[in-house]
Amino acid sequence: MRIAFKLAYRNLIGAGLRTWLNVLVLSFSFVIIIWAKGVLVGWDHQAKTDMAQWEIAQGQYWHKLYDPYDFFTIADSHAPVPEAFQAAIDQQAMVPILVAQGTIYPEGRMMPILIKGIKSDQTLLKIPAYKLDTISDAIPVVIGANMSKACHLKKGDRTILRWRDSQGTFDAAEIEVVEVFSTLVPSVDAAQVWIDLKTLQEKLNMPDEATLFSFGALEHQPAEQGDFLLKTTKDLTSEIDDMIATKSKGQAVFYGILLLLAMLAIFDTQILSIFRRQKEIGTYVALGYTRREVVGLFTVEGAMHAVLAAGLAAAYGIPFFIWQSKVGFTIPMDTSEFGMAISPTMYPVYSVGLILSTTLIVLITTTVVSYWPSRRIAKMNPTEALRGKIQ
Amino acid sequence: MIKFLFKGLWRDKSRSRMPILIVAVGVALSVFLHAYITGMMGDSIEMNAKMSFGHVKVVSKAYAENMSQMPLDLALMETTDLTQRLSQEFPTITWVERIQFGGLVDAPDAEGSTMTQGPAVGMGVDLLSEHADEVERMNLAQSLIQGRLPGQPGEVLLSDQFARNLKVNPGDAITLIGSTMYGGMSYYNFIVSGTVSFGVKVLDKGTMIADIQDVRLALDMEDAATEIVGFFSIGYFDGDIASNISHQFNDKFTETPGDEYAPAMLTLKDQPGMGQMVDLGAAMGAIITGVFMFAMALVLWNAGLLGGIRRYGEFGIRLAMGEAKSHVYISLLYESVMIGIMGAVVGTMFGLFFAWLLQTYGLDLGDSMKGSSIMLPTVLRARITPVDFYIGFIPGIVSTLIGTALAGLGIYKRKTSQLFKELEV
Amino acid sequence: MKQIINIMVAFLLVVPSMAQPTANDLLKKIDQNLSSKNRVFESEMTIHGKRASRTVVSKTYSVGDKQAFTEYLSPAREQGTKMLKLENQLWIYSPSTDRTIQISGHMLRQSVMGSDLSYEDMMDDRKLTEIYDGQVLRTETLDDRTCYVVELIANVSDVAYHKRLMWVDAERFVPLKEELYAKSGQLLKQTVMSEVLKIQGRWFPTKMVYKDMLKQGDGTEFKVLNASFDQDIPDYLFTKAALKQ
Structure with a gap:
């Protein structure tokens, strides 16, 4: 068998450009598949990381009545901060957030929004809450870039915010936008303003109350704490999982087509080899090779394309992968019109499993495709083959 | 000469069959892939277009400013006329009137008093007229969970989860409480004909879909609609066509400047979040197609090379018979162009055929996508665009030609002595 | 509407007084003055929408502050719609659907x-004197009439408006004139x-012209077409059964 590999190797190298074209295409399949899958995993990570950093940290506790899809639940979904959470909050491992309904009146238009109270000294989430300390005769608020665009409020702009306290009494005050932040997480951006938690608790007459908590590293994660129910990261990011699952299924078809194309090249090469090298085949048989051995020889030769391709892919792919995982893959489009100051960049993440499985798939496919045309050899008449007569 | 070469190719199957087959398969794969990528990238966009945004949408200027609040009082009036004018001006676009509204759905107990109530986001679409294509457009039949689609006035579809929350079943009566376009209170009874699920949290929470005529009666919107939605006859969103049309429209239909109820046209890209999606789809599609085309060019190049090598023996004989090397070479190039063209034609046909199959029947990903809050299509579909008719020709012909040209260079290196060795059979 | 009537009715005063009265005196006098057994009145409400105005005519029967029955007379779409308020419950009957619908929870807003x-x-049918502490701030001339400007500050927490300013002839x-303020002192609504x-x-x-001061628009206009007091109103009017008749 060793001789088979040696022979195969020599034959391939001897074929020059033909082999290298095949190998190049095949190596392409390696790199593209690994990269594209890496981007998808990276996207998944990025989306989840963004969500974690901006909104959910490592998980949340929701008031049992809270339903972000049902505005009517919001007025009732608040309760005092459970005793058990206090220590974690003091250690910055947990951030209480109070949610209320409100109305803003930019340019005299009524806009229903959510008011979210967050501690200005929190460091768990990326919401620039520290800006809420800004000294102003109006209530300082921070809003997302999309919100800023929707309500035409820029940094420094003011408008009236109206809300009702826990007893239903109307209250209103001027707010000043002290910061506009850019985020890729719409659920902390769209139709909401962030204000200081203490101020909101005071204004709503809900001292020490909260609607939900985002927590970081938390030793105890009971499924329920008072009126609050645990929402794990898995629950909260299921939408991203769904999206990634659809995308991977969609991508799989693309890999299939790419592999098919590479296999087309291998197939063509194999057919030609067998056609052109009949005398050689005849000679092998005359020398005492069984037909199966000859088939094996040609199969190994075809499959070796994949081995060479893996080598080539490693040669230019590894630096490319490393570079990509550092600078990330930024989708070339103009994002400014969407009110985003940043472009979504995905940093590909490659796993050993991903690389191994891709290599294995390419190797097996190549072997099968190499074997297929080689079967013809088994049907050849050795004497005719020896004469080089086309069969 | 072309005829001669063609005959040669045609009669000598070993010269033509394999190369054409390879080119054809390569081209078919490219065409199919491009259609598939276009379909995949465009699917979520089309789904959003069909459910709510349209490819273009006509609303009143004031409505456009306050769209998120679904302000009925800012709806378009005299929409029959407007729709007719739109159809005349832009005959290639299908125009449909729709009403989006908010309200409260109230389910009665046996005495007719309130049993359960819930807030609803409603849509009035043409479900009952003769040429109603909205059922198909919105994929309602496939989304049905219980009961049936509305078959007569006064019937309504509720999202399944909503119906369960309200404890109503198909056949039960509900009352829509809303406000009319003029701000009056409105009450309207419906019979629930069936329940639907779109697999999207926001929609499944509290959606009701009724025939637009019922909604007009209910909300006092005679000859009015919140929007007139347009769908391109090509079946997918094209940003250039859309911006072109919206410019034409905004020039022609805005008679009185400053009238905030004058109709204004928005394209899909103007809608929240959609511009991003369209651009992202286009960018990803271009990258994937580019990479693939490059790979295919290499494969066809190789195929051209192999095709040339196959015929070394033949060249030897032709050279021995005194044919000039350049003549052999040029005829080889001609042949490769013919092979390229034939392969590309056959390949494009097959590629289009398979793409058409995937476009028509789709590839069902199953119901694993249910319950998501973003609209995700569960069926993968290809989409054939004009590009697909020529995209395969470029690599199909050019790459084959380059491969052949390289392989053919060998002709010039040939020595007659070698030839006879090869002919020793 | 009922609230407007309450306010209006609450402030009708017949006994003129030469000295500046205290706010509570004013409120009490208004209450006493208006204590009729019941009232019946027909009114017209004009709502200035962004695009068009609508006028709704209705007839209201009320006994005390706790019971009220309103029937809408026009326009055609609204005709026959009836509303019943008993204590803190509210029902609406719509003839086109033959349904009695309870308005509760968030719907009330x-x-x-x-x-x-x-x-x-x-x-909110509580008397102003029960939930507000008043103080006469000053006198002022409004539309050529001398007015006491009364400030009312809520003494309970569950009221919609923390502060009211009232100009009493x-x-x-x-x-x-009445102005309704948020807790912060922001003017929210105004009634003239x-x-x-x-x-x-x-x-x-x-x-009366009722206007949301934060919003653009011309507000809502309310006109009493005729009013009568101490009428014979049958009790059955204030039952759910009466809605369907």
Whole structure:
């Protein structure tokens, strides 16, 4: 068998450009598949990381009545901060957030929004809450870039915010936008303003109350704490999982087509080899090779394309992968019109499993495709083959 | 000469069959892939277009400013006329009137008093007229969970989860409480004909879909609609066509400047979040197609090379018979162009055929996508665009030609002595 | 609407007083003055929408502050719609659907007939003297009438408006203007009353313009077409069964 590999190797190298074209295409399949899958995993990570950093940290506790899809639940979904959470909050491992309904009146238009109270000294989430300390005769608020665009409020702009306290009494005050932040997480951006938690608790007459908590590293994660129910990261990011699952299924078809194309090249090469090298085949048989051995020889030769391709892919792919995982893959489009100051960049993440499985798939496919045309050899008449007569 | 070469190719199957087959398969794969990528990238966009945004949408200027609040009082009036004018001006676009509204759905107990109530986001679409294509457009039949689609006035579809929350079943009566376009209170009874699920949290929470005529009666919107939605006859969103049309429209239909109820046209890209999606789809599609085309060019190049090598023996004989090397070479190039063209034609046909199959029947990903809050299509579909008719020709012909040209260079290196060795059979 | 009537009715004053009265005196006098067994009146509400205005005509029967029954007379779409308020419950009957619908919870915060009033505004039937502490701030001239400016600050927490300012006609003791404030002191809503007429010996402002001050728009106009007091109103009117008749 060793001789088979040696022979195969020599034959391939001897074929020059033909082999290298095949190998190049095949190596392409390696790199593209690994990269594209890496981007998808990276996207998944990025989306989840963004969500974690901006909104959910490592998980949340929701008031049992809270339903972000049902505005009517919001007025009732608040309760005092459970005793058990206090220590974690003091250690910055947990951030209480109070949610209320409100109305803003930019340019005299009524806009229903959510008011979210967050501690200005929190460091768990990326919401620039520290800006809420800004000294102003109006209530300082921070809003997302999309919100800023929707309500035409820029940094420094003011408008009236109206809300009702826990007893239903109307209250209103001027707010000043002290910061506009850019985020890729719409659920902390769209139709909401962030204000200081203490101020909101005071204004709503809900001292020490909260609607939900985002927590970081938390030793105890009971499924329920008072009126609050645990929402794990898995629950909260299921939408991203769904999206990634659809995308991977969609991508799989693309890999299939790419592999098919590479296999087309291998197939063509194999057919030609067998056609052109009949005398050689005849000679092998005359020398005492069984037909199966000859088939094996040609199969190994075809499959070796994949081995060479893996080598080539490693040669230019590894630096490319490393570079990509550092600078990330930024989708070339103009994002400014969407009110985003940043472009979504995905940093590909490659796993050993991903690389191994891709290599294995390419190797097996190549072997099968190499074997297929080689079967013809088994049907050849050795004497005719020896004469080089086309069969 | 072309005829001669063609005959040669045609009669000598070993010269033509394999190369054409390879080119054809390569081209078919490219065409199919491009259609598939276009379909995949465009699917979520089309789904959003069909459910709510349209490819273009006509609303009143004031409505456009306050769209998120679904302000009925800012709806378009005299929409029959407007729709007719739109159809005349832009005959290639299908125009449909729709009403989006908010309200409260109230389910009665046996005495007719309130049993359960819930807030609803409603849509009035043409479900009952003769040429109603909205059922198909919105994929309602496939989304049905219980009961049936509305078959007569006064019937309504509720999202399944909503119906369960309200404890109503198909056949039960509900009352829509809303406000009319003029701000009056409105009450309207419906019979629930069936329940639907779109697999999207926001929609499944509290959606009701009724025939637009019922909604007009209910909300006092005679000859009015919140929007007139347009769908391109090509079946997918094209940003250039859309911006072109919206410019034409905004020039022609805005008679009185400053009238905030004058109709204004928005394209899909103007809608929240959609511009991003369209651009992202286009960018990803271009990258994937580019990479693939490059790979295919290499494969066809190789195929051209192999095709040339196959015929070394033949060249030897032709050279021995005194044919000039350049003549052999040029005829080889001609042949490769013919092979390229034939392969590309056959390949494009097959590629289009398979793409058409995937476009028509789709590839069902199953119901694993249910319950998501973003609209995700569960069926993968290809989409054939004009590009697909020529995209395969470029690599199909050019790459084959380059491969052949390289392989053919060998002709010039040939020595007659070698030839006879090869002919020793 | 009911609330407006409450306010209006609450501030009708017949006994003029020469000395500046205290706010509580004013409120009490208004209450005493208006303590009729019941009232019946027909009114017209004009809602200025962004695009067009609508006028709704209704007839209201009320006994005390706890019971009220309203029937809508026009326009055609609204005709026959009836509303019943008993204590803190509210039902609406719509003839086109033959349904009696209870308005509760969040629905109460919705606007009534597209006006600048919510159902909730109609539901609070507590007397102003019960929930507000008053103080006469000053006298002021409003539309050529001398007015006491009364400030009312809520003494309970569950009220919609923490502070009210009221301009009371010093001669006829009729409120001519009222401003509703948020806890922060932000002006939220304003009511201007005019066309004060004498009905059955009582001064009665028959026109009010109600406006949400934060929003663009012309507000809601309310006009009393005719009013009568101490009528024979059958008890069955204040039952759910009456809605369907």
